Amino acid sequence: MMTSETHDVGGREISDPGCQNMVGYETIIDASGICTVTLEVAARHLNRHGILHGGMVATVMDVACGNTAAQYFDPDGRAALVTVALNLSYIASTKIGRVAATARATGGGKSTAHVLGELHDADGRLLATATAIFRRINPR
Template structure:
């Protein structure tokens, strides 16, 4: 899939997340943390990292290779561990599928800074939204109709 065709929620764009790799079972998301993303110590806020981890855990499970089709999921739970402090504002997250069934999937992700320092890890459980259980997803038209009703 062309990562330039990724339909992202406005929240992801607001935070500056950029999907640079995406395929079935894998995603890479790059972001340049801005001062407004930092805590009082001048490093990326834990809530910012949690948002990045949530997206990185979910995207491998909602990949759809069919053009103009989408899959969506809801986060049911996420466990996060903070393990390091960023030494740069350039961050990236790597996400992957741990296991997947028809309605539920598990994902994991890690966030690193530009120096390769591991900052945080997460494991999350997701439920496919109606119409997203099929790996071929649903048409954008059907999705837009579903969310507008």
Template sequence: MSTDMTADPAVARAAEAAAEARPEFGAFFLARFLDLGISYDDEARTCTVVLPYAAHLCNPQGSMHGGVIATAMDVSMGHLCHHFLSTAVTIEMNLRFFRPLTGPGRCTAAILNAGRRLVHMESRLTDDEDRLVAFAAGSWHRLDPNPST
């Protein structure tokens, strides 16, 4: 049995993500490790995060682990706020799961209300058959000293 852990694709991805991670949007460790695809729709003012399915991200039942899903949904809202408003941090996030995710997923975040200091957003996770898997609502605190919007 080989002890070379770099032969394991998950370990190789983690090592690459750690080596190339930078403290900036889209380049931080978790986004790289989870291989998140992040895009924006300027007209709809949404952010979409594509979460690829990977066996090493699953729970013992074979579906995507809830913590991984929560991370992807949090990233979708954080990137949305940063792209359209300002940098912000999560104050709270409520999450409801409706069905297991057993393939790739797509989180689409939208702004519900953007105040001077607080931003309220939602993220909806759908599977590859466009079924709702999870719904998250969150509140974010804007960090910029003079927010405009």
């Protein structure tokens, strides 16, 4: 179950005891509905070439885009949804250090949201972009 609390940067922190604990990212949603997911890239996040694993990029981008889509449907971000499509473009690689994924909703309807995302390193260098589609669902 997702919980939220106030965060010192004026946003709402999202906590997820599953994947978030395993990977180690932090998720903040600001008042305008933009989600930022930060990850302190450590050795455990690297591939055999010593760079950030593409699966880790996909994970933080999916989290940023998905939480933004949840905000699109419900200002409290409690909408249940699934990823329909997540298209990534890997622009540059990075090693150990901080990365941040941000996303913003670009449109949608009653049950579908379209989202754009970007991943940057601590120097502001663009590492990846995403286009995503999410569908609102009724949880079982």
